[in-house]
Amino acid sequence: MLPLPCSIARRWAASVALACTAALLLLPQTAGAEEARLPPPSFANGFPADDTFFPVGVWLQNPRNAALYSAIGINTYVGLWSGPTEEALAELDRHGLLAVVEPTPLARTLRNARVIRAWLQPDEPDNAQSNGRGGYGDCILPEEVVNRYRLIRELDATRPVLLNFGQAVANPRWFGRGHRCSMIAPEAYYRPASRGADIVSFDIYPAAEERQDHVKGRLELVGEGVANLRRWAGPGRPVWAAIETTHINNPTRRPLPEEVKSEVWMALVHGARGIFYFVHEWQPSFREDGIFRYPDTVAAVARINAQIRALAPVLNAPSEPPRAIATAPVKVATLEKRHQGVYYLFAVNLERKPARVRLALGEAGASYAIVLGEDRTVAVMGGAIEEDLEAYGVRLYKVPARP
Numbered sequence: 001m002l003p004l005p006c007s008i009a010r011r012w013a014a015s016v017a018l019a020c021t022a023a024l025l026l027l028p029q030t031a032g033a034e035e036a037r038l039p040p041p042s043f044a045n046g047f048p049a050d051d052t053f054f055p056v057g058v059w060l061q062n063p064r065n066a067a068l069y070s071a072i073g074i075n076t077y078v079g080l081w082s083g084p085t086e087e088a089l090a091e092l093d094r095h096g097l098l099a100v101v102e103p104t105p106l107a108r109t110l111r112n113a114r115v116i117r118a119w120l121q122p123d124e125p126d127n128a129q130s131n132g133r134g135g136y137g138d139c140i141l142p143e144e145v146v147n148r149y150r151l152i153r154e155l156d157a158t159r160p161v162l163l164n165f166g167q168a169v170a171n172p173r174w175f176g177r178g179h180r181c182s183m184i185a186p187e188a189y190y191r192p193a194s195r196g197a198d199i200v201s202f203d204i205y206p207a208a209e210e211r212q213d214h215v216k217g218r219l220e221l222v223g224e225g226v227a228n229l230r231r232w233a234g235p236g237r238p239v240w241a242a243i244e245t246t247h248i249n250n251p252t253r254r255p256l257p258e259e260v261k262s263e264v265w266m267a268l269v270h271g272a273r274g275i276f277y278f279v280h281e282w283q284p285s286f287r288e289d290g291i292f293r294y295p296d297t298v299a300a301v302a303r304i305n306a307q308i309r310a311l312a313p314v315l316n317a318p319s320e321p322p323r324a325i326a327t328a329p330v331k332v333a334t335l336e337k338r339h340q341g342v343y344y345l346f347a348v349n350l351e352r353k354p355a356r357v358r359l360a361l362g363e364a365g366a367s368y369a370i371v372l373g374e375d376r377t378v379a380v381m382g383g384a385i386e387e388d389l390e391a392y393g394v395r396l397y398k399v400p401a402r403p
Helices: 006-024 063-071 086-094 142-155 186-196 220-233 257-269 295-315
Strands: 056-059 076-078 098-101 116-120 161-165 199-202 239-244 274-278 325-327 332-339 342-349 355-360 368-371 376-379 384-389 394-399
Touching: 056 295, 063 076, 063 086, 076 274, 086 098, 142 161, 142 186, 161 186, 186 220, 199 220, 199 274, 220 239, 220 257, 239 257, 257 274, 257 295, 257 332, 257 342, 257 394, 295 332, 332 355, 342 355, 376 384, 384 394
Parallel strands: 056 076, 056 274, 076 098, 098 116, 116 161, 161 199, 199 239, 239 274
Antiparallel strands: 325 355, 332 342, 342 394, 355 384, 368 376, 368 394
16 A cells, blocks of 8 residues: 555565465465465355445554544454554454454454454555665565465465555556566456455545546546456455545545545445545655544545445345446446346446536336435436436435335
8 A cells, every 4th residue: 555654564574474484384385376265155264155244445654543543434444554453453453443454473362353354464565665675676476475374374364365456556656566567468367366355446636646647637647547456356345435535645646535435435336346435645744644633534534434334235236237228428337236126227427528418228117216425316208317417426326026
């Protein structure tokens, strides 16, 4: 998760290395990426299997803030600053939160180990790695990513392994991949590297981007990255997306609440099966829980998460074959779901300009649709909805079943 202080990365790497060293004593020669087996369909100690649970996480936060995050709809901590400890897991458990943590040798023996629902690979192996001397070396090649995965699975195969990639998933011009990886096409890297996990994710922060003009403000990159990673990771590996919430390193720009909502729904409409928020901030000054500087964003995230929780059974349902047709002078992404016989259509404007949009529904005979989260309905005329969609706007429709 870029950017992170090097001290965190070093502690994290040391923790994982210790666990992997322990496992290595039990293993024969490790195999390359092409030999990795597909993940099992379920895990005895993984995330809840019922359809009312949808992963909504926060990245690398102190457990002392568990009550604050639980109150705004977070259900999962992704990463712990000092690794899993009895105190940290107990605090998360008190507030009903789950955790994805690095696989330390003692993690499974802790009294509250039931809180741990997935193991975390070292972050962003696709980026140039810190050399510990203030500089950077190369990336971690896919074969090594898969080897690390096999070591973790030898420690514990009852929990999935999550692997987070960097922004090159959506931004092939990203300059931070290191010399060797910059010579590998993104697809040629991410296809084999994704075999090093059971859940894959990535991060890109276009609203707060301060250096790359081709990324600045292009919220649609979040959706494009999800689509890329789903294609490269293949079936059977859920994709999660990181969502920005603060200035990060940009002193003049942060994502507005509506932009946070857009990024979340771009990810979900493109097929993300989980999200987590990046809430650190270095500008104007460092704050680990930087989101709480911005009450408007906190309120928006609470609303977004409440809506995701209410729609979890819908989001977890199989997607309908694409039948809806969007006609507009802008690109519009849609996702169709059916739950308990009710048809849902989620739509997102993928461009930075408003437009009139006609959405021909994949459901015959409807006379109106409920616009979720807006306390209104809209008429269905000739099998279609016509509405004005804001720049990067989101519309969530529920079409009641015919009597």
